[in-house]
Amino acid sequence: MEYIVETHNLTKRFGKEIAVNDLNLKIPKGEVYGFLGPNGAGKSTTLRMLLGLMRPTAGSVRIFGKDLKKERISILRNVGALVENPSYYSHLTAFENLEAVRKIVGAPKEKIDEVLELVRLSKAADKKVNGFSLGMKQRLGIAIALLNDPKLLILDEPTNGLDPSGIIEMRNLIKRLPKEKDMTVLISSHLLAEIDQVATYVGVISKGKLIFQDSIKAMRQKARRKIRLKVSDANNAYHALLEKGIKTDFRDNVIYLDEQSDEAVAEVVEILVAEGYSVYRVEEEQPSLEDIFLKMTAGGDGR
Amino acid sequence: MIVKLLAADFLKIKRKGLWLLTVLGPFGVVLLQWFNYELVPGRREWLLQRSDDDWLFYLQNVSSFTPLALVLGIAILTSLAASIENETNAWKQLVALPVPKMGVFLAKFTVLSSLLAVASALLFFFTWLLGIYLDLGSATPYAEIAKFSFYPYFASLPLLALHLWAATVSNNQGIPISLGVVGFLFASFSFKLPDWLPWKWPSLQNQWDEPLVNVVLGIGAGAILYTAGMLDFARRDVK
Numbered sequence: 001m002e003y004i005v006e007t008h009n010l011t012k013r014f015g016k017e018i019a020v021n022d023l024n025l026k027i028p029k030g031e032v033y034g035f036l037g038p039n040g041a042g043k044s045t046t047l048r049m050l051l052g053l054m055r056p057t058a059g060s061v062r063i064f065g066k067d068l069k070k071e072r073i074s075i076l077r078n079v080g081a082l083v084e085n086p087s088y089y090s091h092l093t094a095f096e097n098l099e100a101v102r103k104i105v106g107a108p109k110e111k112i113d114e115v116l117e118l119v120r121l122s123k124a125a126d127k128k129v130n131g132f133s134l135g136m137k138q139r140l141g142i143a144i145a146l147l148n149d150p151k152l153l154i155l156d157e158p159t160n161g162l163d164p165s166g167i168i169e170m171r172n173l174i175k176r177l178p179k180e181k182d183m184t185v186l187i188s189s190h191l192l193a194e195i196d197q198v199a200t201y202v203g204v205i206s207k208g209k210l211i212f213q214d215s216i217k218a219m220r221q222k223a224r225r226k227i228r229l230k231v232s233d234a235n236n237a238y239h240a241l242l243e244k245g246i247k248t249d250f251r252d253n254v255i256y257l258d259e260q261s262d263e264a265v266a267e268v269v270e271i272l273v274a275e276g277y278s279v280y281r282v283e284e285e286q287p288s289l290e291d292i293f294l295k296m297t298a299g300g301d302g303r
Numbered sequence: 304m305i306v307k308l309l310a311a312d313f314l315k316i317k318r319k320g321l322w323l324l325t326v327l328g329p330f331g332v333v334l335l336q337w338f339n340y341e342l343v344p345g346r347r348e349w350l351l352q353r354s355d356d357d358w359l360f361y362l363q364n365v366s367s368f369t370p371l372a373l374v375l376g377i378a379i380l381t382s383l384a385a386s387i388e389n390e391t392n393a394w395k396q397l398v399a400l401p402v403p404k405m406g407v408f409l410a411k412f413t414v415l416s417s418l419l420a421v422a423s424a425l426l427f428f429f430t431w432l433l434g435i436y437l438d439l440g441s442a443t444p445y446a447e448i449a450k451f452s453f454y455p456y457f458a459s460l461p462l463l464a465l466h467l468w469a470a471t472v473s474n475n476q477g478i479p480i481s482l483g484v485v486g487f488l489f490a491s492f493s494f495k496l497p498d499w500l501p502w503k504w505p506s507l508q509n510q511w512d513e514p515l516v517n518v519v520l521g522i523g524a525g526a527i528l529y530t531a532g533m534l535d536f537a538r539r540d541v542k
Binding site for chain 1: 311317318399402403
């Protein structure tokens with residue numbers, strides 16, 4: 001597989017605190033890579049190091065197969081970024097904001113209208129950014145990031161502070177880009193639902209460490225179903241099943257079955273009824289990705 | 304690359320009052336002399352009697368306010384220029400563009416030194432204009448006017464480098480503003496300061512009575528402080 005971004009033991013320390021610890025990111029080409037982790041896990045610090053804004057304490061970054069330390073400028077020519085809260089010049093119009101960046105990246109002038117159209121800000125082009133809503137500022141930030149036709153787009157919490165319709169709009173835009181523009185997108189968020197909607201690949205970071213990295217499908221497979229049984233006198237029922245050689249989980253007065261075939265469930269129910277226990281409920285429980293995410297991040301390294 | 308950065312930086316200072324300040328500074332300095340000579344009837348004649356060389360005496364009067372205006376102007380201009388990037392932390396956007404970090408610093412310095420150069424040129428022009436208006440004699444000393452207009456500019460370059468560094472690397476604008484206040488107080492009492500303090504240099508005074516010394520010191524120390532500031536700016540992480 002071709003990787004657009006590869007980090008090797010990337011580490012950043014602020015004094016004694018380790019913000020990013022031995023990170024080995026691998027971002028495959030053409031994917032929307034969701035970079036997921038609770039606030040303060042080290043997402044922004046990692047993204048800043050990918051952009052050369054911060055110097056790693058140790059480790060290395062390769063983007064497009066080139067060493068960031070040696071070829072920062074030629075790499076950044078093909079990278080667009082929106083880091084945390086959007087940056088803009090509030091005394092300038094949207095058009096002038098884009099123009100100030102366009103002059104530096106050397107894109108053709110028509111590009112400005114194109115990106116304004118893409119983020120639906122064409123009508124507000126000549127208005128000062130001062131009066132923009134947060135959503136519009138965020139979209140302007142994306143327009144700026146798209147000016148140089150990047151091959152890698154890095155978006156740090158792009159839906160932060162947006163209203164629901166703004167979030168949906170942003171989501172659709174992010175989904176469209178890899179297909180239409182042949183882009184690889186790296187998007188960070190602390191909300192799993194957000195990543196789940198757009199990402200095809202996921203990396204989970206917690207306390208500076210990468211604790212999961214694979215396709216979103218693989219992550220979903222971790223979300224295995226379980227059968228929940230609520231019965232009378234659950235403790236004894238659990239032991240009764242154990243005596244018959246059926247292994248179950250017993251938590252909070254509920255019996256959980258790993259085995260899920262119809263026959264297996266029927267057998268368990270039959271045994272319980274035969275032994276004189278009342279079966280109140282037989283339910284299927286599907287842990288959400290959220291549960292998995294929480295489990296992963298709570299443990300620190302629950303690999 | 305630096306040309307592109309400059310073009311972007313000149314666009315960014317639009318509507319921020321930097322150009323206005325550039326015009327206002329020299330205008331104010333010369334306007335004060337118009338007040339001095341013309342506001343009170345008979346004052347002009349009295350002033351003209353006090354020296355043999357009316358032009359030189361007039362130029363010395365003008366130049367008594369030039370250092371103050373320069374020191375104040377540098378503090379305000381650098382603070383305004385840095386605030387453009389600081390307001391929404393646009394540094395992180397700017398530095399993530401395919402440009403060398405040192406170029407970013409150089410562009411800012413170049414914009415500000417250009418504005419100050421324009422202010423100095425305007426000072427030359429306004430000084431000349433008022434001199435003609437006051438009818439100070441037929442032999443206009445262009446070289447002297449130029450000296451009084453441009454020497455303080457070169458002598459104040461270290462202050463520009465220092466202020467630009469302070470304004471760009473501190474998240475808290477209180478620090479560069481305090482520096483500006485201290486600088487203004489220093490410049491107000493420049494005649495009491497030792498020769499080695501850069502805040503004295505724009506006054507063009509020194510123990511040898513040779514203004515050119517301050518110019519050379521200004522350019523030399525300015526280059527050193529600029530380089531140090533730029534290296535430090537490039538070394539720092541962008542938060």
